[in-house]
Every structure is written in C-alpha cells, then in structure tokens.
Amino acid sequence: MNSKNTNQKSYVPYHSPYDPCPPIGKKFYSTPPNLYMGFQPYNLPQYSPKEALMKGTLWPAFYDYYENPYEKRR
C-alpha cells in the first residue's frame, strides 16, 4: 500500500470481571485499500501479468495480504 492508511485496525473490547472467558485482548478488523481509493487514479504501477494473475490484482496499490491476526500473538 502506498498511502499512510493501514490495512488492519484493532480495538480492545471491555472485559467485565464477570465475563467467563479470559479476555481476548485485541480484536482485529481489516480496512483494505479499496476503502480509501475512491476512483482509481490513472497510471498506477502494475505487476507483471503473470504476477498479477497469482496475486488477484494488477495493481500493488490494491494488494492486501491477509494473515490470521490472532495466531501471531501466541
């Protein structure tokens, strides 16, 4: 992503002393690049055709790799 926007956000839900499960800590949600782009500008840099077919987009500006955010905390 080429802008200042991050593609993942998090918040800490309130945990009551009476909640039975241990607190999950952070909850994560995705905010992918399409939320910020508006109309796609002309002449954005492109992947090679072969790479684009594998990535699912022709433009690096739209590429958003997703990993389970709850896994890396362990």
Added chain:
Amino acid sequence: MWVYEKKLQYPVKVTSCNPTLAKYLIEQYGGSDGELAAALRYLNQRYTIPDKVIGLLTDIGTEEFAHLEMIATMIYKLTKDATPEQLKEAGIADHYVNHDSALFYHNAAGVPFTASYIAAKGDPIADLYEDIAAEEKARATYQWIINMSDDPDLNDSLRFLREREIIHSQRFREAVEILKEERDRKIFF
C-alpha cells in the same frame, strides 16, 4: 451467452484430507454471502441498472461463478476419499446421510440456499450499495475461514479469492461514483 474455459481461475491445491474445512467452506458455496448468491445477485440486477454499469455486473457476476467452481473443487478435494467415519468426526454426518459426499447448496450450518439471500430493489444506488456490502461480507467470511484453517495451500487459494472481493468492492464503489456524478449534465442558462 457464455464461453467456458475448462480450467480454474486460480489453482486449487489441498495439503491434507480435512473434511472439517469442507464444512466451513460450504458457507461460501451455498451461504447468504457465498459465491452462488453473489453470481445470481449481480446477473439478475444488471437488467434494471443504468447502461453505464451493466457490463460491470455481467463481468463480476460471471467471475463469481468461476469462484463458485473453485470453492466446489476445494470441498470436493477435502472430502473425496473420506470415509463415513471421518465425515462423522468432522461433524458432517448429517450431510452424509442426505447427500453422501455430493455437494449441495447450503451454508455451514446446513441451512439450504434460498433466493431471499439476494435482493433486487430496482434502485441503482440501493442495489450497488447492497453489492458493496455483499463483497465486504464475503471478504470477511474468507478471513474467518483462513483464521480457522491450517492448510497452507488452501489458504493460498482463499487469499486469492479474498483479494478479488476487494477489487470487486472497489469497482462497485466506482460504479456508484459514475452514477452520482453530474459531469455530463447539460447546464441551461
């Protein structure tokens, strides 16, 4: 009319025999925000939307069928040689007694597909906003499935599908902008 290419849009590889993952994936097959619902929603709405964005709905609706085919392949591979005993352990014994290992359009909880999952209001903005919401919901569903899955090859294909949802959402958002803008309006003095 359609032209069929006898290959998948993106390769589908599955590392391990894991019918439990098939149980989750069926959500994207016959669920409310699944690929079938998406394809039917867009291909139906395109008759009553301004000319400028008909082609977009045709293109995306068609691609959703290509995604449906990928999901079908994943489910097929994950359950292909599984014994009834394994299917039972995976929690899909109820699917087995009705369908053996045949695929069927229902969601992860076994609720059969229904046309009430999709809408066509006839209002271009309402319909496109529904489409944007559908893409974001499908993106989220892929995230939840990736979070549940430990199959690296399967996750690779799921990441591709998630990326396509992002692009589709982008294009629907642009379609809304096209229908909103007043650039071509004639101005009288």
